[in-house]
Structure formats: structure tokens, C-alpha cells
Amino acid sequence: MVDLSNILSNGPEPNEAALKRYLDGTASDAERFAIENQMTDEAFMNDAVEGLQNFKDPQVLQQYVLQLNNDLQKQTNKKKARKLKRGLKEQNWTILAIIAILVLCTLAYAVISMYHR
Amino acid sequence: MTHLFINAYFKVVQKDSYQHISDKELLLKFRRDLDNQWLGVILQRYTMLLLGVCMKYLKNEELAKDAVQQVFLKAISELHKYEVDYLKSWLYTIARNHCLMQLRDKTKFVAVSDQTEMIIGNHLEESMLEKEQTLLLLEQSLLELNGPQKDCVTLFYLQKKSYQEIVDLTGFSLLQVKSYIQNGKRNLKILVTQKLQQE
Numbered sequence: 001m002v003d004l005s006n007i008l009s010n011g012p013e014p015n016e017a018a019l020k021r022y023l024d025g026t027a028s029d030a031e032r033f034a035i036e037n038q039m040t041d042e043a044f045m046n047d048a049v050e051g052l053q054n055f056k057d058p059q060v061l062q063q064y065v066l067q068l069n070n071d072l073q074k075q076t077n078k079k080k081a082r083k084l085k086r087g088l089k090e091q092n093w094t095i096l097a098i099i100a101i102l103v104l105c106t107l108a109y110a111v112i113s114m115y116h117r
Numbered sequence: 118m119t120h121l122f123i124n125a126y127f128k129v130v131q132k133d134s135y136q137h138i139s140d141k142e143l144l145l146k147f148r149r150d151l152d153n154q155w156l157g158v159i160l161q162r163y164t165m166l167l168l169g170v171c172m173k174y175l176k177n178e179e180l181a182k183d184a185v186q187q188v189f190l191k192a193i194s195e196l197h198k199y200e201v202d203y204l205k206s207w208l209y210t211i212a213r214n215h216c217l218m219q220l221r222d223k224t225k226f227v228a229v230s231d232q233t234e235m236i237i238g239n240h241l242e243e244s245m246l247e248k249e250q251t252l253l254l255l256e257q258s259l260l261e262l263n264g265p266q267k268d269c270v271t272l273f274y275l276q277k278k279s280y281q282e283i284v285d286l287t288g289f290s291l292l293q294v295k296s297y298i299q300n301g302k303r304n305l306k307i308l309v310t311q312k313l314q315q316e
Contacts (some may be wrong), residue, residue, distance in 0.1 A: 007255060007274045007305060016165055033277050040273070040298050044209035048166035051173030051181070061168070064182050068164050072189050076157030 014038060023052055023061075140204050144196075153193060159204060160189055167212050174216035184219065188212045251309060258308035265289065266301035273298050 014022075014034045021027040022035045038045040055061040135143065135158045147155035167188055171181035188211050201207045259267060268287060272278040278286070283294045 007259075007270065007302060019165065029277065032279055036273070036280055040295065040302060044166060044170065044205060046295070047173045047209075047213070048169030051169035051171065052165070054172050054176065055178060060178060061165075064168060064178070065165050068168065068182065068185055068189070069161050071186065072157055072160055072164070075189070075193060076153040 019049070019052075020058075020062075022049070024058065141202075144201070144204060147196070148200075151197060156193060156196060160192060160208075163205065163208050167208060170209065170212045171216055174213065174220065180219070184212065184215055187215055191215075251313065254309045254312045255305060258305050258312065261308060262301050262304055265293070266297045266304065269294055269297035270301035270305070274302075 012034055014031060018027060018031040019035060022032060027035065035045070035049065039049055040046075052061065138146075138158075140159050140162070143155050143159045146152075147159075164185065167185045168181055171184040171188075172178065175181050175184060188208065191211055192208065196204075259270065262270065265287070269283055269289070272283045272286065273280075280291060280294055283289070284291055287294070289297065
């Protein structure tokens with residue numbers, strides 16, 4: 001019996017590995033259906049697959065994806081590192097202030113006890 | 118020194134450990150912490166798709182890669198300013214517009230096929246699935262579609278044939294097959310909704 005609910009359901013979102021297999025022509029029937037189903041529903045997926053099929057060499061495509069991800073990671077980590085550095089600098093001042101207050105308190109205690117004696 | 122360890126740790130674990138977190142949740146974390154690393158995790162999910170979209174329009178591998186970099190920069194610099202609910206659609210729009218602008222700048226003609234007019238998020242409501250009656254109406258509505266749409270929808274959704282197999286079986290072009298499936302599904306939705314309202 002045919003399953004009419006296939007028409008209504010959007011199905012699971014295919015992952016990157018399945019997409020690579022689809023491009024290589026090695027995807028399973030289920031993966032192929034999931035990808036083409038998404039292509040029917042979403043212009044993003046449709047355009048992406050059509051564009052990816054234009055890459056002559058899958059190795060180049062893989063290299064580009066890796067390169068883009070590395071650059072992206074550097075970009076997003078840089079700002080985090082800057083923020084952390086700034087945070088640590090601010091923390092240094094807090095620690096110095098606490099130490100100064102403690103030293104002052106100790107000195108005050110010493111002076112008061114000397115005065116009492 | 119501490120931040121170097123934190124960064125190294127992030128690099129190693131982030132790719133796998135966030136797979137179970139949805140885009141929406143990661144966006145919430147990003148807005149809450151204002152930490153770009155969350156953004157990095159989400160954007161990486163779309164690198165390959167964005168590269169494909171840019172390649173489709175620019176037809177040049179290097180230009181496509183540069184365009185994706187630009188899209189990422191735009192996302193990093195702008196996402197903290199606006200409340201974006203559907204990042205996937207937002208990224209697609211940004212990438213597509215960026216490519217079209219580039220093509221316009223070069224005064225190149227770009228033929229935007231009907232395929233790009235596909236409706237984003239035109240998903241049939243999941244609640245419809247729960248109704249047994251909906252499936253009956255769907256079966257009736259399928260018969261009301263025009264010939265090519267009915268054939269392509271049946272072959273694709275019910276017989277699970279691939280685009281290429283449908284092309285081979287029907288003699289339609291790939292573009293026609295995609296269009297018949299897409300329009301057929303949209304018409305089915307309209308017909309079923311109309312019938313549900315009548316009842």
C-alpha cells in the first residue's frame with residue numbers, strides 16, 4: 001500500500017555526509033529521497049545542490065568547506081579571545097584592589113593595636 | 118594563558134558536541150552570552166549549502182568561496198543587531214542577494230529560474246498528518262491534479278523515484294520534473310485545505 005503521508009511530511013533534514021554521498025552518486029535510496037524531498041520544499045536546498053553539482057572536483061569542494069570553516073572559527077574565536085583578555089585584565093584590577101584593601105586593613109589593625117598598647 | 122586552553126578545548130569538542138542543539142537554541146545562547154563562538158557553530162552547519170548557492174549564481178569556485186566569506190562576515194557583524202528567528206532562511210536570502218548584487222555590479226545577465234521562486238517554509242502543517250480524513254482527501258485531491266503534476270507527484274512521493282528516474286520515465290526535463298512536483302504539492306495543499314474547510 002502506498003504511503004500518502006509522504007506527500008505531507010517534510011521528512012528529516014539530510015546531513016552533510018548524506019549530501020556528499022548524493023553528490024557522489026553513492027547515497028542510499030532513503031538519503032536520496034530525503035535530499036530531493038528537501039529540494040522540492042526549500043529553494044535553499046535546491047539552489048545549493050544545483051550549485052554543488054557544478055564543482056568539477058569533489059576534493060576542491062571539500063577543501064573549500066574546510067578552509068571556510070577554519071577561517072570562520074578563527075574569526076569567531078578571535079573576538080572571544082579578545083573578550084577573555086579584556087575580562088582577565090579587568091579581573092587583575094579587582095584582585096589588586098582586594099589586596100590593597102587587605103593590606104590597608106592589616107596596617108590599620110597594627111597601628112590601632114600599637115596605639116592601645 | 119587560560120583563554121588559549123579554552124579556545125583549544127572549544128575547537129576540539131565543538132563540532133560534535135553541539136549537534137543535538139537546534140539553531141534556535143544556539144541563537145538564544147548567542148544572544149544571551151553575546152559570544153561569537155555560538156554563531157560559529159551554527160554557521161558551520163551551512164558552509165557547504167551556502168557554497169552551493171553562491172556557486173549556482175556566480176558559476177566560479179573562487180568567487181563562490183569569497184562570497185561565502187562575505188556572508189559569514191555579514192552574519193557576524195549583523196546578527197547581534199537583529200532578532201532573526203529563522204537563520205537558515207536569513208542566510209539563504211543574504212547569500213542570494215549578495216550574489217545577485219555581484220552579478221549586477223558586473224552587469225552580467227542572470228536568469229533566475231522559476232525554481233528559485235520556491236516557497237520557503239511552505240510546509241504542510243504537521244497537524245494535518247494526524248487526521249486520517251486528511252489522507253482520504255489527499256487521495257481524492259491527487260486525482261484532481263493535472264496530468265504531469267499527478268504523474269510526477271505520484272512517482273516521486275508514492276513510488277519514491279529519483280528526479281532522474283522520473284525524467285527517464287516521463288521524458289520531461291529535470292527542471293519540468295522539479296516544477297511539477299513542487300507545484301503539484303502546493304496545489305494538493307490548497308485542495309486539501311479547501312476540502313477541510315468545507316467539511
